[in-house]
Amino acid sequence: MTARDRVAVIIEDDADIRRLLEEVLEQGGFETHSAGNGLDGVEKVRRYRPTLTTLDVSMPGIDGFEAAKRIRAFSDTYLIMLTARTEEIDTLMGLESGADDYIAKPFRPRELRARIDAMLRRPRLAASGVDGEAGAPAPAGAATPGAAAGGAVPGASGASADPATAPGPTPPPAAVVVPATAAGDEGWIEHRGLRVEPDMRLVVVDGEEVDLTRSEFDLLSLIISSRRRVRSKADLALALRGESYVTSYYVSDADKRAVEVHLANLRRKLGENAAQPRWIETVRGVGYRLTADDGA
Known part of the structure; x- marks a missing residue:
């Protein structure tokens, strides 16, 4: 920083x-x-x-x-x-x-x-327009507003603006943007319709992107990456503080309750019922883990 x-x-x-x-x-x-x-x-x-x-x-x-x-x-x-x-x-x-x-x-x-x-020390959320700023620069290679509206494009002065006199049909774009949720994309972790991309900090449920807070995303990423290994509340609390696996740090009851609150909010946003979890299973008295794969 x-x-x-x-x-x-x-x-x-x-x-x-x-x-x-x-x-x-x-x-x-x-x-x-x-x-x-x-x-x-x-x-x-x-x-x-x-x-x-x-x-x-x-x-x-x-x-x-x-x-x-x-x-x-x-x-x-x-x-x-x-x-x-x-x-x-x-x-x-x-x-x-x-x-x-x-x-x-x-x-x-x-x-x-x-x-x-x-x-x-924790990664920030990827830029997603949360601050509502207008005029942010477009990504490299993105179409400009003028191009989208049929306006002039730099370097295209020789092209005819009249479709009737154009030399031929407008060719399709040279590249097609593939949705990030396409099957087989590297970097994505998937479980029963839930997809997580840790580096881009994206979450998709049944094809729909879900907006999570930083803490909610971090907890979900930890749990889905651990698969069936149980993550204790103390372990998760330390991870949220950037001190994963450092046992010398004290974890208070308030820290553990904070994990419970973040998990409850996470489940609500994912549309999961804690009594019949689709993704995050509570191991009573211990912590949380990913549910078993279908058919397991």
Whole structure:
């Protein structure tokens, strides 16, 4: 990650905590922009397009849960909620609102920096227009709007614009784009109509693309790659923090509940019934694994 990418927005109504967060993040090389309420914070995320956003829950105006939902409508910024509200329902609401992590106040600056570093080691979502920007450059080789509408194309000045005087029928395009879900594509992992492409971070169910959050995709990719091997909640929680298989890291009950919430949201988006799972099977008291292949 370059220095240009290290931009953070701090949404916090307590001035002392806001200054502390600015100091912690600036020591980590971030350019910071702060807001004292949810509405201003959402607008700063829209304006500065940060890599990281910290968000208080209890604020004047819209609260952190609503601010998170609005931010997630246009941004894939890494989102950390910081709050003194530590009840389980608050943690679940924060994660369901789109937070990547949920840290209770008072927090330790070293822990906050460690969690941020772990998140930044995780791959970001592929560009998918989530920020709603117009005028993004087209991929190399893509048809330009003018060409699609029959306008002039650079290098084609000798072609006739009148179909009646054209030397012959317009030839078909030189290349046909093959859908990414075509059978046999390299890189795709498939199981019972569910297809995952880890590098492009794409998920397709029965031919339809499914939009997942970063954490939901990471969990699905881990489970489908492990096939029938059980992945424990602690294992999955560590993987989400970028510390897969590092047993020296502590995994709290809140971390495990976060995995449960992400899995529940993932199943809902996939259209899976947890009682009769098509893809993700719960191994009670242990964790999760891929369901058996048809006929197995």
